[in-house]
Amino acid sequence: MDYTREPLLFRFLKVARYARLYGPSRTLVKIRGQYHTKRNFAELPEPRPTAGSGQHVGILGCGNFAYSVIAYYLRKNHGNVIRAAMDTHIERAASLFQAYGMSYYTDDASKVIADPEIDLIYVASNRRGSRRLAGTWPRRAAMATRASL
Known part of the structure; x- marks a missing residue:
């Protein structure tokens, strides 16, 4: 469900529910996640190779x-x-x-x-x-x- 297109009251209640269930930091991530899927870049970011960084x-x-x-x-x-x-x-x-x-x-x-x-x-x-x-x-x-x- 795309919460970003819902009425303001619905979005407010959804954020309040998330905050109660997950706390503020996870709530913020869940909100960002809704906008992440719609993000468009004028120019795509450059990769940053990190060999041997522990990223696996x-x-x-x-x-x-x-x-x-x-x-x-x-x-x-x-x-x-x-x-x-x-x-x-x-x-x-x-x-x-x-x-x-x-x-x-x-x-x-x-x-x-x-x-x-x-x-x-x-x-x-x-x-x-x-x-x-x-x-x-x-x-x-x-x-x-x-x-x-």
Whole structure:
């Protein structure tokens, strides 16, 4: 549901509920997550390579769930461990990249899967995208793993 298009009272009540349930910092992240999916860049940000930085996690799919749950809790519990973001909408990947200080972003899943510094990949996708992912990305990941052995 796109809360940004709802009436002001609805949005206010939603924020009050989030604040009661999650506290102020998580509420702010959940609000930012709603706007993250709509972000457009006049010019996409430059990647910042950080080899050997301890960043070893990739995220495939950069929607609201990836932004406000996966990336939020990874940073909160483990620090800056996310190396790469991938989404078919490059602006979403760039937005997640900027918000969480990653090394790079892309719209090509095989780049994240083949990255030798990534040893854990989260797939965050809606149901329709999951069907496509179930057949494609795991096979590519298995091939990349076999190639690196």
